[in-house]
Amino acid sequence: xxxxxxxxxxxxxxxxxxxxxxxxxxxxxxxxxxxxxxxxxxxxxxxxxxxxxxxxxxxxxxxxxxxxxxxxxxxxxxxxxxxxxxxxxxxxxxxxxxxxxxxxxxxxxxxxxxxxxxxxxxxxxxxxxxxxxxxxxxxxxxxxxxxxxxxxxxxxxxxxxxxxxxxxxxxxxxxxxxxxxxxxxxxxxxxxxxxxxxxxxxxxxxxxxxxxxxxxxxxxxxxxxxxxxxxxxxxxxxxxxxxxxxxxxxxxxxxxxxxxxxxxxxxxxxxxxxxxxxxxxxxxxxxxxxxxxxxxxxxxxxxxxxxxxxxxxxxxxxxxxxxxxxxxxxxxxxxxxxxxxxxxxxxxxxxxxxxxxxxxxxxxxxxxxxxxxxxxxxxxxxxxxxxxxxxxxxxxxxxxxxxxxxxxxxxxxxxxxxxxxxxxxxxxxxxxxxxxxxxxxxxxxxxxxxxxxxxxxxxxxxxxxxxxxxxxxxxxxxxxxxxxxxxxxxxxxxxxxxxxxxxxxxxxxxxxxxxxxxxxxxxxxxxxxxxxxxxx
Ligand code: G3I
Ligand code: 9MR
Ligand code: ZN
Numbered sequence: 001x002x003x004x005x006x007x008x009x010x011x012x013x014x015x016x017x018x019x020x021x022x023x024x025x026x027x028x029x030x031x032x033x034x035x036x037x038x039x040x041x042x043x044x045x046x047x048x049x050x051x052x053x054x055x056x057x058x059x060x061x062x063x064x065x066x067x068x069x070x071x072x073x074x075x076x077x078x079x080x081x082x083x084x085x086x087x088x089x090x091x092x093x094x095x096x097x098x099x100x101x102x103x104x105x106x107x108x109x110x111x112x113x114x115x116x117x118x119x120x121x122x123x124x125x126x127x128x129x130x131x132x133x134x135x136x137x138x139x140x141x142x143x144x145x146x147x148x149x150x151x152x153x154x155x156x157x158x159x160x161x162x163x164x165x166x167x168x169x170x171x172x173x174x175x176x177x178x179x180x181x182x183x184x185x186x187x188x189x190x191x192x193x194x195x196x197x198x199x200x201x202x203x204x205x206x207x208x209x210x211x212x213x214x215x216x217x218x219x220x221x222x223x224x225x226x227x228x229x230x231x232x233x234x235x236x237x238x239x240x241x242x243x244x245x246x247x248x249x250x251x252x253x254x255x256x257x258x259x260x261x262x263x264x265x266x267x268x269x270x271x272x273x274x275x276x277x278x279x280x281x282x283x284x285x286x287x288x289x290x291x292x293x294x295x296x297x298x299x300x301x302x303x304x305x306x307x308x309x310x311x312x313x314x315x316x317x318x319x320x321x322x323x324x325x326x327x328x329x330x331x332x333x334x335x336x337x338x339x340x341x342x343x344x345x346x347x348x349x350x351x352x353x354x355x356x357x358x359x360x361x362x363x364x365x366x367x368x369x370x371x372x373x374x375x376x377x378x379x380x381x382x383x384x385x386x387x388x389x390x391x392x393x394x395x396x397x398x399x400x401x402x403x404x405x406x407x408x409x410x411x412x413x414x415x416x417x418x419x420x421x422x423x424x425x426x427x428x429x430x431x432x433x434x435x436x437x438x439x440x441x442x443x444x445x446x447x448x449x450x451x452x453x454x455x456x457x458x459x460x461x462x463x464x465x466x467x468x469x470x471x472x473x474x475x476x477x478x479x480x481x482x483x484x485x486x487x488x489x490x491x492x493x494x495x496x497x498x499x500x501x502x503x504x505x506x507x508x509x510x511x512x513x514x515x516x517x518x519x520x521x522x523x524x525x526x527x528x529x530x531x532x533x534x535x536x
Contacts, residue, residue: 002080005030005062006390009439009452010095011086013528014070017428018087020062021389021440022046022077023055030077032064035084042067046077050389054396055442055498059389083439083453092525095438095451098473099522100180103195105463105471106515108153108229109142109202116182119467125229126151130218130236133293141218141238144202147299148514149461151229152219155206156301157344157516159248162196164342164519166255167353167412168526175526188263197267200256203249204274206238212281213241214249216290219298226465226505242290243282244301247309250278251350254316276321279313303345307333315351315358322360330355334366338373342409343402344516349374349409353416371420378417378426381410390440391432396481399497401509404447404478407433408520415527427527434524437475442498448521449474449513458505460512465505474513475521484509 007020022030027049032042046060062075067087075082105112105120114121129138144153145161169175169192176190184194206215220234253275261268289304303309311333318326330351339348352370355362381393388394393410400406411433418426432440439446439454446452449459450472457470464470481497483489487507492500501510 002077002082003444005075005077005080005082006440006442006444007075007082007085008435009083009085009446009454010448011088011091012435013091014068014087014089016065016431016528018064018067019391019432019435019440020064020075020082022060022062023052023057023389023442024060024078025058027060028078030062030064030075032067033074033076034069035072035074041069041071041073050387052389052442052498054394054399054496056496057389057442061389061391085439092528095448095473096178096522096525097180098450099448099475099518099525100178100192100195100473101182102471102473102518103145103199103515104182105473106145107198108144108146108151119469120463120471122228122463123230125232126153126236128236130238132215132238133240133296139205139238141202141205141215141236143205144199145515146229149459149508149512150219150223150298151232151462152217152298153202154217154219154299154301155203155214155245156216156242156248156303157514158199158203159245159252160342160344160347161515161519162199162252163255163347163350164516164523165192165196166252166259167342167350168519168523169259171523171526172529174529186264189260190263193259193263196256197260200253200271203253204270206245207249207274207278208241211241212246212277213285214246214278214281216240216242216245217298217301219296221296221298223298224462226462228463228466237296239290239293239296241285243285243287243306244290244303244309246278246282246285247306247313248347250275250282251309251313251316251347253278254313254320255354257320272321275317279317279326282310282313301344305345307337308339308341308346308348308351312347312351312354315354318360319354319358327360327362331363331366334370338370340374340377340413342412342520343405349413349416356420374413374417375421375423378414378421378423381414382425382429385429385432390436390442391429392436393429393433394498396497399479399481399500401480401482401484402477402514402517403480404437404475405514405517405520407436407478408517408524411524411527412520430527434527437478437521437524442496443479443501445501445503447476447478449476456503456511458503458511460505460508473518475517476511476513477517478510480509482509 314330414430
């Protein structure tokens with residue numbers, strides 16, 4: 001199989017632009033072959049040379065938009081053959097199912113039966129009461145999803161994860177009805193909202209009922225070995241409350257209210273109270289980043305710039321509840337500074353979108369200013385895409401821990417700009433980022449486990465390691481040129497930044513998985529529905 005023809009290893013939609021990358025010297029002819037009949041269905045010539053400094057390679061684009069018939073194909077060029085890929089309507093359906101089922105498989109505190117979870121079935125885990133750090137008080141904070149390859153449960157990334165899932169549902173309302181093979185207690189909710197409720201139920205338990213402040217996380221004091229979750233028996237400790245957790249909680253639950261209201265009004269009221277209470281509590285809290293308290297060494301999700309959390313919460317609470325106070329706080333901040341971000345540490349974009357789409361009255365001038373800022377951001381990303389052989393908005397400095405997530409965030413920025421400006425180039429560019437994740441990348445890997453030909457086999461994920469089989473439907477972090485773990489250091493020293501990825505269990509800085517990388521990919525696939533069809 002070719003190392004030099006890089007394609008989306010799942011495939012393409014019939015009417016979408018279709019691009020692959022050829023890396024190497026010289027212009028050449030290429031052909032697209034129907035795998036069933038062996039017939040050549042398309043031929044062309046590779047595009048102009050583009051130097052990719054991040055990967056230290058020369059690229060040429062292979063464009064084959066003309067292939068619109070459903071089928072399985074390969075591309076031939078320079079005496080090499082690509083991996084097979086499919087062209088068909090809603091070609092990403094199985095990927096979407098696996099991405100969403102993953103959340104069910106990350107469930108904590110509950111037995112996962114074999115009929116649904118297959119080999120990732122497990123007994124109830126982490127279901128003992130947890131100690132509130134520094135006290136002798138123990139409370140029930142069971143439930144929710146394990147954050148990543150570890151079994152911690154952290155509010156900040158949880159809020160962003162459900163935020164992404166709500167964005168995806170907003171883009172594609174049919175997702176509410178999507179069947180990805182999990183049981184539901186209340187059929188009115190459908191599978192996706194039921195799954196989200198599993199997380200929001202847990203989040204509610206993480207709020208201190210008296211003060212309204214929200215605990216930052218619950219985990220053991222240390223990361224455990226590579227076994228199934230029920231085998232982690234150390235004491236659970238609830239780390240102190242944090243400003244970021246309290247506001248992210250307020251923001252994401254305000255979003256949740258809008259989605260639950262039509263199907264479970266009683267639950268929506270509970271979420272609304274919790275959200276408002278958290279927002280009130282945050283006003284009295286010290287504006288300070290979270291740091292692991294002594295003795296706790298699990299994920300920190302520390303963030304020193306905390307204006308965006310207030311920005312997001314104010315916009316989201318305004319959109320949901322319409323109270324003037326939220327609007328005023330948001331507008332004052334937005335008039336000073338407009339920024340962007342859909343990640344765990346930068347959440348400005350959620351705020352921008354909530355404000356613009358609010359059905360309550362907004363300042364029309366500010367709204368135009370925000371849209372102009374989104375347009376400008378997308379324009380700068382588009383510029384990067386055009387000078388990159390993979391058509392992604394990255395340069396050699398972009399490959400940091402979780403680079404796949406930052407790449408997907410850029411796609412969201414492009415998409416958001418498309419949504420408000422209807423400039424087709426933005427939508428097209430956003431979609432190229434999905435092709436990158438699914439195989440059209442310098443690493444020649446499909447970064448979604450269980451899919452593609454060049455698969456991720458050793459993700460940093462404890463249940464996968466325990467079962468000696470990668471759980472399907474997980475997006476790994478991707479190249480990180482910081483070489484933040486000893487395994488990355490060992491295998492990747494001297495590699496160009498775009499290739500600093502290694503499919504090794506111990507490389508947590510390049511090959512771990514997380515909730516918010518999966519939820520981001522859910523949004524990426526939802527983008528393909530734009531102007532298209534219903535999910536099948
Ligand atoms: O923000 C800076 C940026 O300004 C700078 O240019 C760049 C250069 O390296 O670094 C950026 O910071 C990085 C940051 O991620 C960006 O998000 C840090 O170096 C990097 O250490 C940090 O990594 C985070 C990692 O935890 C370590 O704290 C990841 O984002 C975050 O996803 C990851 O989360 C872990 C949890 O703690 C535990 N559970 C697993 C999860 C995934 O690995
Ligand atoms: O498994 C842990 C992973 O979830 C974290 O993202 C990562 C960084 O905090 O740490 C991993 O745990 C490693 C620990 O940091 C160092 N000792 C080896 C652990 C497993 O690789
Ligand atoms: Zn658990």
